[in-house]
Amino acid sequence: MERDAAGVLKAAISGILALIVLLGGISPSFAQTSPAQAPAAAAPPAQVREMMQLMQTPEVKQWMSTQMATAPAGGSAAADQMSVLSGLLQHARRHVAMVSDAAMTLPFQIGNASSLFLGEIAANGWPRMVAQFLAIFLLGAMVESLARYAFRRRRRRLAAMAGMHLAPRVIPALIFAAATVLALLSLGWPPLSQSIAIVCVVALIVQRFTICLGGVLVDLIGLARAEEERQGITAPTMPGRVVALFWYRRCATFVIYFMLGWAAIQSMEPLGYSPSARLLVGYILGIGLLLIAIESVWSRPHKDEKRGHGISWALTVYFLLLWSLWVAGFNWLLWLGIYVLLLPRVLAVSTIAVKSLQQTEASFLATRRIATVLLDRGVRALIIAVAAIWLGQMLGVGADTMAAGETMVDKIARGVIGGIVILLAADLLWHVIKAYIDGKLLDSSVDGGATDEEKARRARIQTLLPIFRNILAVVIAVIAALMVLSGLGIEIRPLIAGAGVVGVAVGFGAQTIVKDVISGMFYLWDDAFRIGEYIESGSHKGVVEAFSLRSVKLRHHRGPLTTVPFGELGAVKNLNRDWTIDKISLNVKYDTDLVKAKKVIKQIGQTLLENPEFGPHIIETLKMKGVEQFGEFAIEIRLSMMTKPGEQFVIRRNALAMIRNAFKENGIEFAVPTVQVAGDRDAEVDAAVARYAAHARANGEPAA
Incomplete structure (x- = not known):
């Protein structure tokens, strides 16, 4: 078996x-x-050779061309078809x-x-x-x-x-x-x-x-x-x-x-x-x-x-x-x-x-994306290209036909076969480049443990590579199209010149689009923002999710996704660069021991710094800056801390909870606004009591 x-x-x-x-x-x-x-035929008789020489004389050629030019046009299409069929039949025979x-x-x-x-x-x-x-x-x-x-x-x-x-x-x-x-x-x-x-x-x-x-x-x-x-x-x-x-x-x-x-x-x-x-x-x-x-x-x-x-x-x-x-x-x-x-x-x-x-x-090809693409697209492209070239050889369409003098049909056939090969090569090149760029994007994901410098570099890659990929797609498509047209015998220099003129006309008619594209180029050049950063610009704010050639997509923290053209951004406030300072204001009573409050806040800051969850994100821990102002009912004190961008919100919430518990344990009270109402109600009550006591004495009754 x-x-x-x-x-x-x-x-x-x-x-x-x-x-x-x-x-x-x-x-x-x-x-x-x-x-x-087929084997070479025997040498023709002398009469046949004389007739062939006579056919090559200029007078006979001119007479034959005149006769063909003056031939009636009616029925020429049918005659051509019959001649083609007759030629095919004779060839088969x-x-x-x-x-x-x-x-x-x-x-x-x-x-x-x-x-x-x-x-x-x-x-x-x-x-x-x-x-x-x-x-x-x-x-x-x-x-x-x-x-x-x-x-x-x-x-x-x-x-x-x-x-x-x-x-x-x-x-x-x-x-x-x-x-x-x-x-x-x-x-x-x-x-x-x-x-x-x-x-x-x-x-x-x-x-x-x-x-x-x-x-x-x-x-x-x-x-x-x-x-x-x-x-x-x-x-x-x-x-x-x-x-x-x-x-x-x-x-x-x-x-x-x-x-x-x-x-x-x-x-x-x-x-x-x-x-x-x-x-x-x-x-x-x-x-x-x-x-x-x-x-x-x-x-x-x-x-x-x-x-x-x-x-x-x-x-x-x-x-x-x-x-x-x-x-x-x-x-x-x-x-x-x-x-x-x-x-x-x-x-x-x-x-x-x-x-x-x-x-x-799967395990062997998982880390070899280009090899996978070459297998998937390359084998298919190779099969079609070999088939096209082989078919051209069988039809007598080769690279040497131009030197030997080619007909229009041969020229078109050669151009079509060459165009197929060019398009297949362009498709394979694009998928290889795309696989390489997608691999880089996947490898440079900002998730996971990494240093701040490495995260910034990865965010930069995540921002620029998608734009570069789109530009390469356009360039490869345009070059492949021009090469195919050139192979078909179409003069591409007038097309390029005409495209320049059309481009200028389109530029004047679509100034907004041109403005958006150019503004986007300068935003990327200045490294104004990257994928994953939170920015504010006018009425727009959110996390940068993606780019195109003319717009940026911002995800608001409540969920909506906004597509903003680069030309409408204007001044951009980036909330995720380098560091951020968070300030906290507290109101305490006038009888508060400020020295004691400062010590308590300093201890809370040290606790936050020692916390393994918050400590790595704190650049300068929480501390009391002093008295900000005297209010109508409280003393306003100011606290501040410096953290990494985006981390201040979680640290702030935990710091406020710790401050509330620590103030309660140390007898420090927060000041809240109170309202006191004054009037003559007490005097009226005292007078009524006095009148009641006098009346009781006059009647011999015991006073209550």
Whole structure:
């Protein structure tokens, strides 16, 4: 069971990658079908040469141009379309006829090639040549087996290390390639055998690395799927192991078959086969590729019974159409069809691979943000760029077309392909820069323990880097757009001059925006405020939360967020710089012992200074400054302390509570306003009492 599992893990690339390699497998060697590559025709007869010379005379050229200029315009569009269709039909007929004629001469060419190759082998000795070919086929596999045995004991330890999931598979493949190339270089080869041996070595190495990387991808997908199941994710993003192994086996089969066919066709060239004969063999071998693709589509796992058959039939017809275009010689249509089906699936597989690597190597990539971006965006950009450049090569659009004289269509095609590459490079550059800046912002967070100088530096970084990031985004976008326009043949110097004029006009029409942007630049230049600082400006106050090119966002201490343009700020009061002095006023009675009160307050200040929570934030502790003034009902005394910005509020509240308790313990009373009301009510009461006593005595009654 372990041996079967190991064989299964070696067998494939993943999901949809089989179709990717399937269609990508139609290489230029299989697709060299241009009539220009056919064997040179025999020399034309003398009459034909005379006619061609006559066509080059100025008189004939002038007469032909006149006739074309005076031709009736009606029906020209239809005539052009008919001529295009007729040209395509003639091209297909010539191509098929060329390949068909090669079938008649193929037995003769096989006989010549066999005698040529066997004669070289016989001249150099059969045992020696057989041994040399066996060496390049077997030496790499033998050395790789030894490497696998060495890695078997250390595989678990390497897999547990960050970034080492690739090592147990990639290193033996590298050893295989090195041993095979060494066998090729260390042996002496005759000319024909050397060409064939080089082709065989290339085919072996490509096969080995395709299988190796496919196995790595299957391992990563399996680990990522296991991680999702461990986390309890109900909707997994990774394909199942059955799907991955299915496409892995199909991909391995396809790559082996394709590279064998490629090696056979490439080996035919030094043996003297004509281009048409090589094309014929390629088309015949291409039937095998077609069958592998169709079988993969129809036997794919987990397909819907109703909808799946319709997709299978559609893909089967599509593959047959592509093979027919290839045989007919329409390479540009062939590659367009391949790219329509290929590119989305390549990007999907690359996304799955990157996501799997990120999940399985999360600890390794957590501190390597740029590596993560290069994996995510770089692989995608590389795939699209290579696809665009390769498509341009297949369509005959290269860097040398301008020197050879290019048509408008070639110029536009070259500009579009170059524009795609430029935009992809700009996108990758922007995401790398953004990842670097975001990492710096995350590392420079003002939270956590740090010195005051370090906190100030971090706050400065938090303020300036977002502005710098936005400026870089604009610069990269503008430069990329100008480069794309230049590649399309558009003169950009008038655009730049016009943009300057438009900029001046916009500046006059949007003076407020210009004022805001310039004011913001000077505020940042003067370091007037930073992220996280509390500022006041006119009617606006709050904590600075974020910047843009023209405004600042202030969070009020009660919650509202205010966006203030820089042009409206004016003078800014920063309440979070260096230090702050907090003053406290107390009212005590006139009979208060001020010396005693000063001692009590001094003791409270010392207690605050010794407190581990408040002490680090106190620059000058609480102390009594003296009598501020004599009030109507109290003596007003003034207290002060110097603290770090923003810390005075908490320290002040605790200091007031301590002062109240200490004054109560030491008999010091706070003065409060009192009201005394005076009148004649007491005199009236005394008079009433006296009258009552006199009346009682007169009547002989006892006084109360």
